[in-house]
Amino acid sequence: MNDMSTAERPLRTQPRQGRLLTVTDLVKHFQIRSRKLFGKPKTVRAVDGVSFDLDWGETLGVVGESGCGKSTLARTLLRLEAPDGGQGVFDGVDLFGTAPDLALRRRIQVVFQDPFAALNPRMTVYETLTEPLRLHPTILPRDQWSRRVRDLLGRVGLRPEFANRYPHEFSGGQLQRIGIARALVLEPDLILLDEPVSALDVSIQAQVVNLLEEVQQAFGVAYICISHDLSIVRHISDRVAVMYLGNFVETGDCEDIYAAPGHPYTKALLSAETRIATRGASRGRILLKGEVPSPIQPPTGCRFRTRCWLATEKCREVPPPVRNPATSQVVRCHFPLWESG
Amino acid sequence: MKPIFELSQLTVEFRSPLETVTAVHGLDLVVNEGESFAIVGESGSGKTVSMMATMRLLPTPPAHVAAEAMRFEGRDLRAMDRRAWRQLCGERIAMVFQDALTALNPVYTVGWQIGEMFRIHRPAMSRREIRERTIGLLAEVGIPEPQQRVNDYPHQFSGGMRQRAMIAMAIALEPAFLIADEPTTALDVTVQAQLMDLLARLKAERGMSMILITHDLGLVSENADRVAIMYAGSVMETGAVDDVLTRPRHPYTLGLLASRPQAVRKGEKLSSIHGSPPNLARKPEGCPFHPRCQMARPVCRTSKPALIAEASGHGVACHVVNPPDTAATPPREPARADR
Numbered sequence: 001m002n003d004m005s006t007a008e009r010p011l012r013t014q015p016r017q018g019r020l021l022t023v024t025d026l027v028k029h030f031q032i033r034s035r036k037l038f039g040k041p042k043t044v045r046a047v048d049g050v051s052f053d054l055d056w057g058e059t060l061g062v063v064g065e066s067g068c069g070k071s072t073l074a075r076t077l078l079r080l081e082a083p084d085g086g087q088g089v090f091d092g093v094d095l096f097g098t099a100p101d102l103a104l105r106r107r108i109q110v111v112f113q114d115p116f117a118a119l120n121p122r123m124t125v126y127e128t129l130t131e132p133l134r135l136h137p138t139i140l141p142r143d144q145w146s147r148r149v150r151d152l153l154g155r156v157g158l159r160p161e162f163a164n165r166y167p168h169e170f171s172g173g174q175l176q177r178i179g180i181a182r183a184l185v186l187e188p189d190l191i192l193l194d195e196p197v198s199a200l201d202v203s204i205q206a207q208v209v210n211l212l213e214e215v216q217q218a219f220g221v222a223y224i225c226i227s228h229d230l231s232i233v234r235h236i237s238d239r240v241a242v243m244y245l246g247n248f249v250e251t252g253d254c255e256d257i258y259a260a261p262g263h264p265y266t267k268a269l270l271s272a273e274t275r276i277a278t279r280g281a282s283r284g285r286i287l288l289k290g291e292v293p294s295p296i297q298p299p300t301g302c303r304f305r306t307r308c309w310l311a312t313e314k315c316r317e318v319p320p321p322v323r324n325p326a327t328s329q330v331v332r333c334h335f336p337l338w339e340s341g
Numbered sequence: 342m343k344p345i346f347e348l349s350q351l352t353v354e355f356r357s358p359l360e361t362v363t364a365v366h367g368l369d370l371v372v373n374e375g376e377s378f379a380i381v382g383e384s385g386s387g388k389t390v391s392m393m394a395t396m397r398l399l400p401t402p403p404a405h406v407a408a409e410a411m412r413f414e415g416r417d418l419r420a421m422d423r424r425a426w427r428q429l430c431g432e433r434i435a436m437v438f439q440d441a442l443t444a445l446n447p448v449y450t451v452g453w454q455i456g457e458m459f460r461i462h463r464p465a466m467s468r469r470e471i472r473e474r475t476i477g478l479l480a481e482v483g484i485p486e487p488q489q490r491v492n493d494y495p496h497q498f499s500g501g502m503r504q505r506a507m508i509a510m511a512i513a514l515e516p517a518f519l520i521a522d523e524p525t526t527a528l529d530v531t532v533q534a535q536l537m538d539l540l541a542r543l544k545a546e547r548g549m550s551m552i553l554i555t556h557d558l559g560l561v562s563e564n565a566d567r568v569a570i571m572y573a574g575s576v577m578e579t580g581a582v583d584d585v586l587t588r589p590r591h592p593y594t595l596g597l598l599a600s601r602p603q604a605v606r607k608g609e610k611l612s613s614i615h616g617s618p619p620n621l622a623r624k625p626e627g628c629p630f631h632p633r634c635q636m637a638r639p640v641c642r643t644s645k646p647a648l649i650a651e652a653s654g655h656g657v658a659c660h661v662v663n664p665p666d667t668a669a670t671p672p673r674e675p676a677r678a679d680r
Contacts, residue, residue, distance in 0.1 A: 274559025
């Protein structure tokens with residue numbers, strides 16, 4: 001592998017310590033028109049009170065099923081959507097200030113799910129990788145652009161002469177490498193990874209996961225990795241947040257959550273993951289009833305209660321409190337699993 | 342065990358004036374009664390195309406399909422005329438497609454589309470009977486409130502419910518053989534678990550045989566009896582699931598298993614297969630996997646390894662595992678595509 005060999009100098013010097021991002025009670029609702037002419041508009045509660053912290057150089061994995069709001073969370077953090085409530089502080093700066101701050105945009109970048117759709121087919125790799133520099137003209141003098149592009153292509157395991165090619169000349173795995181290089185051009189402090197490998201073939205996924213880890217070590221960048229693939233999240237995350245219907249139902253250190261999930265939903269999600277096991281081995285699989293309810297009218301009380309096998313009347317009436325076991329976990333549940341055993 | 346479905350030396354080519362793409366190259370396959378057989382491969386490995394060819398769903402031309410044998414319940418599928426095939430299709434063989442939203446017709450209700458199976462194959466049934474059977478099927482595949490839902494259009498169903506409706510359609514006439522092409526790939530893990538549970542239950546209740554096409558080795562481990570690992574149109578390794586997944590021998594299978602995040606401890610690098618799958622119009626000479634294979638030898642570049650099976654049925658197509666001088670038979674040249 002020639003992943004790291006061609007880049008002769010690290011683009012960043014010293015990784016910093018401490019808190020990078022604090023998000024408190026983030027809310028993003030969407031209004032949709034009613035089907036009836038004079039009906040009341042309805043509200044989709046896509047992100048409904050999400051709080052978390054992220055340290056410099058740390059990876060937070062966000063797992064959840066489709067429709068749970070994880071992509072809306074990413075888009076809101078990127079200021080692609082304006083939040084309807086909550087605070088965000090990014091390295092001491094208000095993330096959701098009145099005007100999107102150009103300097104903040106530079107520091108938070110994104111890698112999208114589908115590399116075929118994420119790159120402009122009419123731009124060469126060189127144009128794609130220098131567009132961020134054009135939009136942030138103070139970052140790097142123009143005479144150093146081609147050197148930066150060469151460096152970055154080497155970093156992500158591509159040959160420097162690929163700079164003059166168009167996206168259709170590449171495979172999916174190569175395109176995702178270019179997408180990662182584009183996210184790195186401006187030396188961000190945080191990269192949002194929205195399902196970074198789920199569009200790729202199995203044999204290619206491992207290559208890209210390895211690359212993401214190498215990039216993190218070299219650049220000291222923090223990741224928020226959104227995925228439905230629990231095994232990938234387990235592999236690359238320091239901490240994990242489990243999202244259900246707009247809320248984080250459980251957060252905590254990766255090892256703690258995977259070893260002993262505290263929320264029933266986490267346990268069901270982990271048990272549904274397919275794994276290679278000898279026939280007849282007991283799986284302890286939990287089959288949930290039904291599907292995720294609509295975020296237009298989420299269930300009262302605990303949102304998971306309609307599919308939960310532990311739910312009682314209390315869960316219907318009272319929103320679950322935040323509970324802490326002895327470990328790093330934070331769980332929103334009336335009956336966390338460490339109590340029932 | 343009695344074979345229900347047999348393929349021998351299936352080859353599928355797509356021809357255009359510029360180039361010929363060989364999507365499937367000499368595929369041998371036997372599925373026994375009551376068995377779940379998984380075909381595993383990445384995109385472009387030929388797993389879907391081989392089944393589409395069997396089901397006569399490929400437009401010919403540009404597709405050209407040839408096989409030495411293609412038998413279902415002892416009958417030769419190649420010799421079967423269109424009429425006889427249409428009768429068999431749905432009645433004895435059914436298929437569940439990957440993307441239920443594209444597979445369902447958006448302008449007809451779900452109930453109408455499931456009922457179509459009865460209208461075509463059971464012309465004696467009355468409309469009331471058809472409606473009742475359709476509602477019964479929706480209930481059987483776990484759709485809540487089937488009496489109301491039968492009148493819904495596909496866009497009113499969630500992804501999991503659409504896939505359930507597809508399964509209802511496939512099992513409507515109680516087929517003996519079901520081909521499920523990535524039935525849960527577009528779905529969430531909790532819904533995937535529900536659907537695989539449903540398929541396993543239906544299979545057990547009705548004694549169905551099944552081909553499961555997937556790229557998820559975990560799904561194979563949990564749901565199949567035997568498996569074939571395909572790469573660039575050829576089977577690389579085949580056998581009982583426990584043999585192939587716990588005692589893999591082909592470098593490609595080894596690579597796939599090792600690249601799963603579960604295979605390493607956290608913080609360790611994943612072992613990946615370098616490079617990417619070949620362009621099928623310009624497939625490498627010899628073993629199709631040799632450009633990515635770390636164990637490749639000179640012979641791998643020149644001659645295509647034959648699939649050589651042990652007595653247990655565990656077969657591997659690899660010169661490294663089965664050195665050429667010990668190979669009993671040279672690889673057979675697949676039949677020329679002519680159909």
